[in-house]
Amino acid sequence: MRKIQIIVNNGAGTGQAHRVWNETQYLLRGYKIKYAAYMTKYRGHATKLAERISSMKGEEPVYLLVVGGDGTINEVLNGITDFEKVRLGVIPTGSGNDFGRNLNLPKTPKESLKEICACIKKDQRGEELLRIDLGQVSWEGCKKARIFGISSGLGLDALVCKKALHSRLKQVLNRFHLGKLTYLALTVQSLFTMETANGKVITEHGGFILPRMIFAAAMNLPAEGGGVPMAPHASPQDGRLSLSSAAGIAKWQTFFLLPFLVAAKQERINGFNIRDEKAFRLILDKPMVLHADGEYCANVTRVEFRCLEKKLWLLHE
Numbered sequence: 001m002r003k004i005q006i007i008v009n010n011g012a013g014t015g016q017a018h019r020v021w022n023e024t025q026y027l028l029r030g031y032k033i034k035y036a037a038y039m040t041k042y043r044g045h046a047t048k049l050a051e052r053i054s055s056m057k058g059e060e061p062v063y064l065l066v067v068g069g070d071g072t073i074n075e076v077l078n079g080i081t082d083f084e085k086v087r088l089g090v091i092p093t094g095s096g097n098d099f100g101r102n103l104n105l106p107k108t109p110k111e112s113l114k115e116i117c118a119c120i121k122k123d124q125r126g127e128e129l130l131r132i133d134l135g136q137v138s139w140e141g142c143k144k145a146r147i148f149g150i151s152s153g154l155g156l157d158a159l160v161c162k163k164a165l166h167s168r169l170k171q172v173l174n175r176f177h178l179g180k181l182t183y184l185a186l187t188v189q190s191l192f193t194m195e196t197a198n199g200k201v202i203t204e205h206g207g208f209i210l211p212r213m214i215f216a217a218a219m220n221l222p223a224e225g226g227g228v229p230m231a232p233h234a235s236p237q238d239g240r241l242s243l244s245s246a247a248g249i250a251k252w253q254t255f256f257l258l259p260f261l262v263a264a265k266q267e268r269i270n271g272f273n274i275r276d277e278k279a280f281r282l283i284l285d286k287p288m289v290l291h292a293d294g295e296y297c298a299n300v301t302r303v304e305f306r307c308l309e310k311k312l313w314l315l316h317e
């Protein structure tokens with residue numbers, strides 16, 4: 001068996017990453033597991049590392065672990081060159097950790113490693129591992145489609161992610177483990193300042209219109225933004241994405257309706273809509289911000305979201 005390959009973002013989360021990584025190394029040594037670790041040095045580095053790791057020669061599986069947050073996982077997914085060969089394990093250290101939360105992954109390094117090791121043994125015995133769907137988003141002028149594990153969205157949620165990336169408030173609140181408050185403050189501020197757009201959605205089963213669209217998020221997993229259940233019934237094993245949208249509602253009304261979204265009761269509300277399809281094409285009359293797993297992509301008017309069925313082998317149950 002090859003050494004386990006580990007990509008670590010020591011800067012992820014609320015200052016916990018370093019501690020989690022130290023504990024993980026201690027456990028790995030204790031279990032006498034052979035590994036090679038790579039620390040990310042800059043934004044985008046995890047993609048390059050994953051490219052190199054997944055292109056290793058030979059037929060043997062590559063056991064790749066990520067110690068980091070959702071942004072680092074997204075970078076890794078976008079670097080994997082051979083999804084058939086790679087089996088991915090995650091030890092979450094981010095502030096949002098939606099990937100781990102949605103998939104019910106263990107929360108401590110000890111529990112994570114126990115599960116990961118059990119899955120490696122299973123794989124070595126030739127037993128089938130858990131395999132999940134991923135999403136893929138492309139837009140006008142993009143050089144390469146971007147893969148996402150959790151979600152990719154247009155409008156309000158994307159704007160909030162973009163602002164949070166450079167937010168001083170997030171850095172300050174993170175120190176007090178209150179990073180989520182940043183998202184709340186930015187959501188309220190962005191809702192009232194953002195411009196809506198008129199959208200047209202095209203799917204293989206027909207199209208629909210999203211007038212004065214506030215957001216449209218293609219969900220592979222149910223929740224994003226630190227646990228907001230945008231599509232409570234989304235499943236990464238059904239070969240479909242769930243497009244969760246809010247449109248045709250006044251902004252002030254949306255403000256009062258957001259608690260329904262947080263409580264996963266949005267389907268009762270006129271203007272909130274969830275639809276499951278293999279793929280969605282969206283055409284907007286004005287550019288809107290687009291994100292993939294919380295990472296800013298571009299300002300766009302034409303987008304295509306597609307489900308990549310059973311794309312990723314996981315070292316989790």
Ligand SMILES: Nc1ncnc2c1ncn2[C@@H]1O[C@H](COP(=O)(O)OP(=O)(O)OP(=O)(O)O)[C@@H](O)[C@H]1O
Pocket residue numbers: 009010011012013014040041042043044045068069070071072073075093094095096097098294295
């Ligand atoms: N060494 C580094 N220097 C600067 N940025 C980095 C470095 N390593 C990774 N990054 C970037 O930091 C961003 C945040 O990392 P990550 O997602 O792991 O943590 P997080 O934001 O705390 O977690 P979450 O997304 O779960 O809230 C990612 O977009 C990644 O590209």
